[in-house]
Amino acid sequence: MSKNSTFSQPFDVLWRTALVKLPRAVPSQALYLTSPEGPQPIILKLRSRGKHEIPLYIFIPYAIEPSQADKLPVVIDFHGGGFFQGSCLEQAPFCSKMARDLSAVVISVDYRMGPMDTFPAALEDAEDVLSAVLHESNRGYAQIRNADSAPIVKSLPQIDIFNLDRSRIAISGFSSGGNLALNLGMSCTDPVTGASWPSVFPDDYSSPIPLILYYPAVDLRQLPSERTKPPNLPVSSPFWSDVNDKLAPTYLPREKASHPRASPGLIDVRKGLHPMARIQLVLSGLDDLLDQNEIWTQKVRDAGRGDDLVVEKYDDMQHGWTQMPDQMLSRNDRKTKEDAYDKTVNWARSIWDGIGGTGKAG
Template identity: 30%
Template sequence: MPALHPDVQALLVMLRAADAQPLESLPPEAARRSYLAGRRALQPPPDEVAQIRDLAAPSPAGPVPLRLYRGEGPAPEDRLPCLVYLHGGGWVLGNIDSHDWVCRRLANLTRACVISVDYRLAPEHPFPAAVEDAAAALAFVAERAEGLGVDETRLAVGGDSAGGNLAAVLALMGRDGTLPQTALQVLLYPAVDLTQTSEGYERIVAGQPLTASTMRYFVDHYVPQARDRTDWRASPARAASLAGTAPALVLTCGHDLLCEEARAYAHRLEREGVPVTALHLSDQTHGILTMSRLVRTSATILSFVAENLRERWSLGAEGGRGGR
């Protein structure tokens, strides 16, 4: 096992001292309350941004709540590049508020727009509800770009953990023409294979924020039918081809049970001709971006993500696309 960063060691000591019930031992509503309270405790005060707007994207299942963040710096009339962000939480936990700090910071660092998506959660709304909501959100942003102050030729999609899974799926849908093609897919310690067969499920069974039993709890709620777990909309790693998807930024952490599957996904993207920036942090663990009060590396990672977004957006719509 690789060494742990001192901040992560301190985080794990704090989590053990709290002696909180494992998320997988709680019913979803209680787990959601516990998760949200933890995010609030582990994140610093939120950044001020130039503008926040609560919106809703229409969908056949009903309006999908969104929150638009406009970073400080650009003129109010400027049409900005935009990152459509999907929060983590195992498709069961999390919402716009749990990832508010992350989205504010990215909006300011990119001097652009971030739109956070409050997709439906399992088990009340199992697969493919989250995919449908995420797709409706991206389509809405592209269609209503002018009114949102967004440059529809410079879109990106991204997310952490379960949100990284959804972002990878949207990138495949963009490749296939179902959704707009984006300049970048930002996959932050993503879950990409819900068959749960990677080495991480044997390696991380205790002592980390995300363990094998926690991940099984999430997957059982999100995709209760085992046959659906090989559907590429649930497991993008099971797609027949990844060629032609948007350039990718893939973050992996050495003490994360999703590490092996996410690194394999990055390697496969590269083999199939997709430009990839892979950032592997051997001494970090899952979920650090929403634990930034204790894990200082989180701010550095977001700066790195922002610089990658700015670079891709500067290439323009065509320059930011992978080959087919």
């Protein structure tokens, strides 16, 4: 993985990047409008393997004190945005609901993206966060602050502020974040080095692993404009299509797009999917990622893992509708968003309670 210099980028990349990064400048106080029920996040910075800091938005169930809490389940969440845009703020409604309804600590990861960082930077950040949750030995120190206050530096073990239940860890991701979430549940061989690239979840991890995948990008070999469009999908703006095609390769160069960690849908499901993985796949019918998700769904079933897969498809919804603020959605769209989130809560609870998924590997 290499890091790019801002000044090394051509101007046509720089102005497009500035345009798509504008939403990241929205202050965290906006969450009181977009996610009024809360809880609102605290921000913690985790020291990574590369010694940089990974910002984590931590959603803590109401009325939980660190010294009083029973062991709490954990949801590690990844936002979407094609690996060049998006932020944890758009995940707040989902993350706060998971915290409230599952009494879980939810960690939304602000992973590295293009054009400043390149593949596999985002995946390395995802692996580092999961490793920190799984292993007490992976402790550093963090800077923690409330979303509405000045930073306060404390010598706190970075993840073990709360008593986490390492037998109840769910991974969620939306679009490109779904790519990361799926990656964390799979192992493969690096085609470049021939070395094993295992899942951070060890082979002997014996608890079910809920993988919550909302319209994930599982195959990145095509640029956004090259993907198969459903017949009823509204025609996209040529301007935004050009922006997406120009910026996507700043994170994932075209020659690396077929790497199994860049396109986890290419990994052999029978060999690569963790035996304890349980998958909820939430799909949009009006989505240029639908085709690749349906192909991957069939691969899972052909590999004998169909009993570990639940598919929820919303035929009339477009890609990313669940990440839109309620104020921008119609009443019907808000209802489908609530329905999807409720199904995710119920499904994750059933997995942790040992009800959903059989574990049959076929």
